[in-house]
Amino acid sequence: MRRCPLCESEGRMIYKLNTLIVLQCPSDGMRYVSWRGIRKCDLWEKLVGDVNFSSVEKVYDKNRKAYFAEANAKVKKIQGMLAVPSPRSLDVGAGCGFFVFSARKNGWQAEGIEPDEILAGYAMRKLGVELLRMRFEEVKELGTFDVITLWGVIEHIERPLAALRQVSVMLREGGIVALQMPTADSLYDAVAAALYRLSLGLCRTPVGLLYSANHINRFSPGTIAEALLKAGLEVCGIERAGSDPEILADTYGKWGRKLISRSIISFLDRISRLIGRSNQIRVYARKKNR
Numbered sequence: 001m002r003r004c005p006l007c008e009s010e011g012r013m014i015y016k017l018n019t020l021i022v023l024q025c026p027s028d029g030m031r032y033v034s035w036r037g038i039r040k041c042d043l044w045e046k047l048v049g050d051v052n053f054s055s056v057e058k059v060y061d062k063n064r065k066a067y068f069a070e071a072n073a074k075v076k077k078i079q080g081m082l083a084v085p086s087p088r089s090l091d092v093g094a095g096c097g098f099f100v101f102s103a104r105k106n107g108w109q110a111e112g113i114e115p116d117e118i119l120a121g122y123a124m125r126k127l128g129v130e131l132l133r134m135r136f137e138e139v140k141e142l143g144t145f146d147v148i149t150l151w152g153v154i155e156h157i158e159r160p161l162a163a164l165r166q167v168s169v170m171l172r173e174g175g176i177v178a179l180q181m182p183t184a185d186s187l188y189d190a191v192a193a194a195l196y197r198l199s200l201g202l203c204r205t206p207v208g209l210l211y212s213a214n215h216i217n218r219f220s221p222g223t224i225a226e227a228l229l230k231a232g233l234e235v236c237g238i239e240r241a242g243s244d245p246e247i248l249a250d251t252y253g254k255w256g257r258k259l260i261s262r263s264i265i266s267f268l269d270r271i272s273r274l275i276g277r278s279n280q281i282r283v284y285a286r287k288k289n290r
């Protein structure tokens with residue numbers, strides 16, 4: 001059984017799904033996934049088995065403008081926190097390369113690493129951005145950076161604290177780490193939890209959208225701040241970000257259910273933004289000066 005990724009305590013089960021259980025740490029409230037009688041790599045294979053270049057291309061081409069706008073806004077926001085005019089940056093899990101592209105456009109010396117061949121292929125073919133094909137465990141040799149970004153990465157990592165400590169080592173003093181992740185205090189979580197409890201654990205699909213073999217850590221603003229602090233990084237800003245309802249629905253819906261799930265998710269997304277409980281947060285933290 002997996003232990004709390006923040007403090008190694010034994011977690012208490014809060015949801016029981018088909019192949020996974022979701023646990024909550026009694027001491028710090030961290031929520032995370034552990035597997036039931038199946039190896040994690042088998043689950044992962046099943047999950048990514050039907051992803052191919054054309055499905056990726058379809059989604060990213062369709063939402064291209066939005067991805068460029070979002071990446072550019074992130075670059076500008078981080079630039080405002082830095083004294084360095086042309087920072088050296090590393091985007092970890094750079095995906096299709098939109099952030100690296102925007103950072104370079106803004107005069108940064110930007111690098112990105114992406115282990116996935118299909119995503120890195122998109123970055124190269126469509127944006128002309130060459131990403132380094134390496135895993136995070138191998139990045140030590142790249143030197144130090146003013147900015148390290150992990151957009152939609154930390155929720156996938158089995159040992160997130162070790163990853164943040166590695167980030168901290170690679171950041172220059174006063175440097176910024178920026179992360180985006182789904183958050184446990186979202187409206188989605190509240191609705192999914194209510195449905196699960198009211199149905200005595202029978203209604204699992206909504207909870208299953210939030211926790212998978214893919215999304216194994218569900219931080220909240222409190223638990224991510226604690227994790228960063230343990231790694232020697234001090235939070236200097238947290239903001240809410242919406243989820244990507246199109247992609248969520250594209251991924252999880254099937255045939256007739258697609259329309260329904262898309263409508264429900266879009267509706268929930270709109271409400272959750274209005275009340276400040278959207279599905280994702282962006283967190284900015286600074287490496288403390290010694």
Ligand SMILES: [Zn+2]
Pocket residue numbers: 004005006007008009025026027028029030
């Ligand atoms: Zn804990």
